[in-house]
Amino acid sequence: MNERILLLSCNTGQGHNSTAKALAEEFARRGAVADIRDALAFASPSASRFVSGVHNMSAVYAPALFSIGNRSAIRATARAVGSQRPSGCYLCNALYAKRLYTHIRQNGYAAVVTPHVFPAEALTAIRRRFGLPIPAAFVATDYSCAPYVGETQLDLYCIAHPKLSADFVRWGVSRSRIAATGIPVRACFRSPMEKGTARALLGLPQEAAVILIMTGSMGNGHTGALLEALLPRLPQRGLVLVMGGSNERLKRSLRGQYQSDPRVRVLDYCGNVETYLRAADVLLTKPGGLSCTEALVSGIPLVLTTPLPCWEAQNTAFFTSRGMACTADSPEALAAAACNLLRDPAARQRMLLAQKRNARPRAAAAVCDLVLGQIWNASRGTSERSREA
Numbered sequence: 001m002n003e004r005i006l007l008l009s010c011n012t013g014q015g016h017n018s019t020a021k022a023l024a025e026e027f028a029r030r031g032a033v034a035d036i037r038d039a040l041a042f043a044s045p046s047a048s049r050f051v052s053g054v055h056n057m058s059a060v061y062a063p064a065l066f067s068i069g070n071r072s073a074i075r076a077t078a079r080a081v082g083s084q085r086p087s088g089c090y091l092c093n094a095l096y097a098k099r100l101y102t103h104i105r106q107n108g109y110a111a112v113v114t115p116h117v118f119p120a121e122a123l124t125a126i127r128r129r130f131g132l133p134i135p136a137a138f139v140a141t142d143y144s145c146a147p148y149v150g151e152t153q154l155d156l157y158c159i160a161h162p163k164l165s166a167d168f169v170r171w172g173v174s175r176s177r178i179a180a181t182g183i184p185v186r187a188c189f190r191s192p193m194e195k196g197t198a199r200a201l202l203g204l205p206q207e208a209a210v211i212l213i214m215t216g217s218m219g220n221g222h223t224g225a226l227l228e229a230l231l232p233r234l235p236q237r238g239l240v241l242v243m244g245g246s247n248e249r250l251k252r253s254l255r256g257q258y259q260s261d262p263r264v265r266v267l268d269y270c271g272n273v274e275t276y277l278r279a280a281d282v283l284l285t286k287p288g289g290l291s292c293t294e295a296l297v298s299g300i301p302l303v304l305t306t307p308l309p310c311w312e313a314q315n316t317a318f319f320t321s322r323g324m325a326c327t328a329d330s331p332e333a334l335a336a337a338a339c340n341l342l343r344d345p346a347a348r349q350r351m352l353l354a355q356k357r358n359a360r361p362r363a364a365a366a367v368c369d370l371v372l373g374q375i376w377n378a379s380r381g382t383s384e385r386s387r388e389a
Contacts, residue, residue: 003110003375006041008119011048015141015290020113022184023139026364030372037380039119042103043096073147080151081172089148093118094125101126110375112366115139120152127153135374139367141183142289144314145171155374158367160289161358179347181367183293188274190297190361196279208239209342212280212370214291215245222306222331223250224257228334231263235342241276242266246266274298282341284334297361301341301348303327306335323354348351
């Protein structure tokens with residue numbers, strides 16, 4: 001196996017990049033070479049920085065504006081799917097399609113896989129303008145059908161759960177091209193580790209009741225208010241760990257406020273999230289699709305914090321409706337939910353069983369199996385046509 005695979009991601013949040021890394025890891029395990037590229041960089045590095053910056057800043061500091069943009073995207077998708085006229089999103093991503101196509105051809109890729117809709121739009125433009133003789137696959141990173149996915153035309157759509165198939169079909173994706181693989185996560189999240197071992201590695205007290213707060217890569221959420229609500233409710237020897245992502249302003253503020261409180265530890269950007277998930281008793285997290293899936297595969301009682309009013313809200317609805325998580329609509333109620341889970345072993349066990357029923361820990365392997373199978377089928381078809389000629 002020496003196929004070369006192109007993985008196209010974007011820097012609009014780290015979930016897409018983490019999914020690409022999980023797939024690259026699995027392709028490498030099978031002997032294939034997988035290159036991860038920022039799709040928007042084919043437009044220009046400045047375009048990539050601008051689009052990613054606007055997306056990330058609006059998500060953190062202007063969620064109402066982010067919500068307006070999402071509703072506009074849903075309306076644009078409906079118009080595009082209904083009329084067959086391309087959306088503005090498609091037209092923008094089509095601008096760099098020729099450069100992307102040249103890169104694909106020059107590097108001899110056997111397949112292209114993307115966990116983001118922007119490059120899926122560019123690949124659709126390539127298919128229409130130049131033809132794309134290799135398989136192209138989209139991998140969803142949320143528990144919903146994202147805007148614009150319905151107007152793309154790829155060979156394979158890997159989605160998070162079988163119950164979501166109808167959502168993708170409703171938006172125009174052919175049912176025959178949908179595979180419910182789950183969302184790929186890196187192998188480290190699937191590796192078993194005892195809680196005591198994880199705490200020893202992290203220097204955490206073995207007998208403490210540990211709550212982990214994850215704010216996403218951008219440091220979203222009302223973390224200060226959540227901490228204020230949590231601390232009075234913590235049991236004796238309780239400990240709260242805060243992952244503030246890349247939001248240095250948030251981390252400086254929290255460290256200044258809680259520097260004398262031994263119950264609070266504000267962590268630097270972590271490359272070993274999986275160890276913290278093994279060490280904690282309860283997780284409070286922003287409901288990004290990748291964050292939720294890493295928690296799901298790791299198996300940890302889960303409280304979902306206030307979502308962005310778009311696909312994160314759909315992630316929350318999907319998890320809570322199946323008993324895999326709980327949520328609330330205020331910092332005080334979120335804190336109460338987390339502490340109630342700490343005190344209720346039966347509730348924690350019910351939640352973990354629901355997670356186990358719905359988890360797809362082999363998602364990366366399932367996606368790779370399908371993509372490599374499509375490569376094999378495409379090469380066999382080429383060989384047969386050559387013999388006939």
